[in-house]
Amino acid sequence: MSSQDIPEENVPAERASDDHAGHGHGPVALADEQNPFADPGLPPHEHRIQDIDERAARRSERLVALLFVLSMVATVGFIASYVAIPNDKSVYIFPLGHISALNFALGMCLGVALFSIGAGAVHWARTLMSDVEIADERHPIEAAPEVKAKVLADFKDGARESALGRRKLIRNTMFGALALFPLSGVMLLRDLGPLPGTKLRHTLWSKGKLLVNMNTNEPLRPSDVAVGSLTFVKPEGLEEHDEDFQKEIAKAALMIIRLQPEDIKDKQELEWSYQGIVAYSKICTHVGCPISLYEQQTHHALCPCHQSTFDLSDGARVIFGPAGHALPQLQIGVNAEGYLEALSDFKEPVGPAFWERG
Ligand code: FES
Secondary structure, eight states: OOGGGOOGGGSOHHHHHHHHHHOSOOOOOOOOSSSOSOOOOOOOOOOOHHHHOHHHHHHHHHHHHHHHHHHHHHHHHHHHHHHHSOTTOEEEETTTEEEEHHHHHHHHHHHHHHHHHHHHHHHHHHHTSOOOOOOOOOOOSSOOHHHHHHHHHHHHHHHHHTTTTTOHHHHHHHHHHHHHTTHHHHHHGGGGOSOOTTGGGOOSOOTTOBEEETTTOOBOOGGGSOBTOEEEEEETTOOTTSTTHHHHHHHHOEEEEEOOGGGOOOHHHHHTSBTTEEEEESBOTTTOOBOOEEETTTTEEEOTTTOOEEETTTTTEEEESSOOSOOOEEOEEEOTTSOEEESSSOSSOOSSOOTTOO
């Protein structure tokens, strides 16, 4: 027997009243010369299993409550992860490789918390709330006072039909989930401190560290760098499978460009270069995007995020965009074997400005 064939007396009173409110064939417009297609009206209403079986309705109610409780547990898990997991701990997750354990836990908990609230609300609406189908004619955009009054009355009806007052288990767990969830955001305020101290002042670069091509993983000689080319470089010894690769490359990423020495306008830039090869931090001084575009004719490097533009022939000063200061330059030279090497760490912090930068 299909749900359509269920005798009226088997349908709970509140559901039966739904049927009479809006289902079945409404007024049907017949075809005429102006409207050649007849309006078929609404299809016959099909009762859901929850409409005719109180035990199924209870099962749905428990499932919705379970999802809201799961959201609460995930939010508590988010807070616990934030407090308990050190931010330098990493885990291996296939196929991502080594990633921050804290970020993984926070992301998972936040995802589960949000998904559970959403899934609970959707399941509640699909199985337990009224599913009256209503056809509404088009009308002028501005509602008449009596329409507004009707909307208000419909809203109250909807609130009553959603059984928010009657299904206290759902109502209470939903309020619990919604009340607890914002705590995740409050916990993030903890990131406002403590101050970074000297952490942002040092990178892996130091005297004698070779410049390694990030694409070939080979140390670079001056002859490998053509005039007008842009090469991305990492410090010798830093490998992609290292646990702290992301953390270190975020500070140490370098780009080297070869200019004609006579094109270099800044005196210090010339002194810190080697035969026209200059090395600059790849991290934009605006909010830290990796700079990836270089225009050979103008010697301009462009950050793709907000179009900050730096003149690499003039101390990488900012000539356009929101970046607040020039890109830090790394002093380079050549070792006894003829490879390009750093002559020190950066002399100033790389990346965006921060309050202790001084
Ligand atoms: S991060 Fe480079 S311009 Fe904004």
